[in-house]
Amino acid sequence: MSGFDILFFVFAGFALVSAMGVVVSPNPVYSALSLVLTLFSVAGLFLLLQAEFLAVVQVLTYAGAILVLFVFIIMLLNLSDFELMEVRMGNLGKALLTLAAVVAFITLAFVVHLTRITGDPAVEGFGDISTLGREIFTHYVIPFEIAGVLLTVSLIGAVMLAKKNLTKE
């Protein structure tokens, strides 16, 4: 067992345990912070796969995203009232949700099974930012542009929503 293996198990273990924490924790603040730990552990896994750029961007993006989530939790949920957190639904609703979760899990497992994950990088020099940039702007330019338009649309949507509330008051 090499150092990489040990690090892999450390990161993977942290990722799994904290991912459990996200779902199980009754306190949404703890959930959000567990999510931070999950995402950072995944960043560590990326690092082990030599995808430094991806790892760093993962930390950079999700640290900010978690902060926003945190602010939402504090602003939108009244944390002194924990009964608010209890899900109010009948048995049928719970059963349907469980079924949906199982179906989603099976689909995911199937997709993961279909994907052949090998040890080799997808492109030569994948972790390198210049390679990544070249791939994005040549091979994957259309998905990239679509993602860009999608993000812009959601940004404009968010601004519009915020503005509407302002004029109402």
Next chain:
Amino acid sequence: MEQLAITIHENYLWGAPLWAVNLIVMFGASAVVLMLFVAPFAGITSFVERRIAARIQDRIGPNRVGPQGILQFLADGIKSLMKEDLIPTDADKPLFILAPYLVFLGMFTTFVAIPFSSKLIVSDLNVGLLFIFATSAITAVGLVMAGWGSGSKWSMLGGMRAAAQIISYEIPTGLAALCVILLAGSLSLQTIIAGQGAYPWQWYLFNNPFNPLAFFILLASLVAEGNRAPFDLPEAESELVSGYNTEYSGMRFLFIFFAEWANLYIIGALVTVLFLGGWQIPVGVSEWAGGVASWFPQVLQFLTFFLKVLVFVFLIIQLRWTLPRVRMDQLMEICWKYLVPVAFVCVMGVALWMIIWPEGLPWMTYLLTAVAGLIVAYYCYRVIWQLRNTKATLEFNPFV
């Protein structure tokens, strides 16, 4: 660093696997950097800041412990260590305890990627710049945790402000840094430095007319991200007692403040690496020093880098005690209405400049250098004028 590990592996610790040796060397290097550099630097900066603040406010400042009070930070450290470890009843205990360490971690991990000289660097990551931004983001999570975990309204308001501020100012920071990344074609700090020269007109700062603007944006937004005045709203004393660190005392309080002062070094180092040529010394000097001893150029490079960083540390401290604090809405306005659009213009401008004049425009570089020289000269003149006209006693005291 890896070379060192391999050498130790081959010559000393027979049988120990290479990764273990690597790990030990990494831990050792981090400990050395932390103990011998960051901690004294943060401590002495705290002392210098208090002296400068006192000077600006017409006081004397700490001058009792040691010569000119320079050991004040040690006394404060010991005092804080011995203080009772208070945890408020309303606090969210685990978060409250964890938060200062997260702040500390975020700040000190940054030092992994910061180059001190051409060889003195813990690890020259090929995504070094992004790594520094990412670890600073961890600090933000720590600050919000501190604010929320304290269970006090002041702290929470401070934490929320910190979150809003840091998220907002990350954008102009990144865009301003992008101007240099475009020129250097790399995110590795050593490569960025290697793209510049020792003399001011070889720095990225004066490469084109957009870069000085980007430099200003970067400095302003880094100061804002570090929660320093005039952008220190998360800990605005006049409104929030002390913001996210209101409830902290003893060693935990010190951890948060330690990180803040170490952050001064990081701000200075980032600005120096990106725009001011980092550790570059003239080739002639480097060759001469190499003739004296093999380690001598490294020392000169370190001193050059350190000096440039110190200039910014002093500048930021002076800013803190001369500028009034902005309001929260003004803070957001500065970021989203001015810094971000101007930073976008800078990025586009630098890109266009690189297409039109791929080799650079020498007369523009010299012109910008001259203008900057005039600004610096005027600044020095004003400082001297102040000292003379306030009848300051100019005895030997580097902190007057």
